[in-house]
Amino acid sequence: MSSASSTPSGTIRVWDPLVRIFHWGLAGSFALAYVTAEDIRDVHEVAGYVAGALIASRIVMGFAGSPYARFRQFVRSPAHVVSYVGSMIRRRDPRYIGHNPLGGLMVMALILAMAGVALTGWLQTTDAYWGVEWVEETHEALANMMLAAVALHLFGVLFESIRHHENLVGAMISGRKRAPRPGDVL
Template sequence: MAGPDIKVWDPLVRLFHWSLVASFAIAWLTADDWRDLHEWAGYAAGALIAFRLLWGFAGPRYARFSQFVRSPGTIARYLGSMLRGGEVRYVGHNPAGGAMIIALILCMGGTALTGWMYTRDAFWGVDWVLATHETLANTMLALVALHVLGVVVASLRHRENLARAMVVGRKRAPGIGDVA
């Protein structure tokens, strides 16, 4: 029996999330064949990252960095409890999810920045810029795979569909032992 649910992810967080998914997918798929579309998808990703940085300070409770950015020790303890199968449920992002958000923001921001740099005359043909861009894009793909794996694991462990929550914005209300 499902309990009551609460609003967690605001519309702008959800729009940001799925728009970033789309812009990264488009940029990844068009990297070799459609330069203009690839660049515009990169610009969109960069703008989305800039928005998310602002929203991390000005947005509602669960969008704020202060709600989900945790210390390395807290993240390590949470990952250890996950390995033992005893992690607590978080209504917002858990410590591992919070760390993943920061990693994704940094990696996508760096990918967008180096992509933009490569379009400028000052950096056109500069090997380290292109190499860094490609490395960050490949790292981003690996982070996305880890992110999806984490969402699946957390969804199964806590018996809630986290992907659905990022569409509708609602999650199960906190219960005993959950971190609100």
Template sequence: MEQTVKVWDPVVRLFHWSLVVSFAVAWLTADEWDNLHEWAGYAAAALIGFRLVWGLVGPRYARFSQFIRSPRDVAAYVGATLKGKEPRYLGHNPAGSLMILGLILAMAGTAATGWMLTLDSFWGAEWVEETHEAMATLMLFMVATHVAGVIFASRRHKENLVRAMIGGRKRAPGPTDVS
């Protein structure tokens, strides 16, 4: 049997799947069930706030300091990927870390503009509504890109990253892997 190591702690996994559900509920109820849509948005905002804290105090692979990379590192990783020579990362790879930051920012922007729409001062403000809808559409595109990246990396490195985000364990690092 293949050796595995614990990478994703239960809090990160619960956050991830809870955010998936809250975004899906908010997206699906956008024009139909205002109360459920709003509560899903509040849940997403709370989850993002919690993740920001957990990114500072959580265990190793949850911390931003472990996976945030410079633009140069991201570009080098993407270049290596295009050549089929990217290393396997035990935690988030540089492209994945960029996606995580983008998703956090886009979700925060979507939640903030949604909340603004509930305030008297922005009620009916077309620019806020259009920004909210644009951010939600951007989120949908980013989620699709994220899923495609997960599938790509899973195939490329012969490991099921979805299973890793459910169970928390990944294949033990080899000599060329980045841990």
């Protein structure tokens, strides 16, 4: 348990403040940008720039952040993800202290999609791409894909919270999860 500090209450610190700020900041900036897209252009753009900055910071954290924030901790091979899905279907999936293989896949999908949304949004503010139809269409398509991915993410969080008897939303607020038990994956 060297990468997480334990307490007498039976919990460990998993998500550091920067990860939690990133997570809730990205959720808020994406939601704000999505609801203001047609009506409040200045707010939409600022929210998009915030989301882009958060994505850039998350990429840095993926290589130089706390142990559970690093990509090497949760990015798994396709074979590992497929194996994990099989174990879920058989109801023998282990509890992961950090992201499970599907959660890691979702993190990467959300990072890449949000990076694409931010990039195509920024391109629309440049002289070279302002008013270019394919950029606008790509931006809108990626934003809608993000919305679908967020819905899938929320379903996965709810499913895993029930499956492993752990409040994952609370963990992303407090930064703490139940201490590892035998069979859990650090």
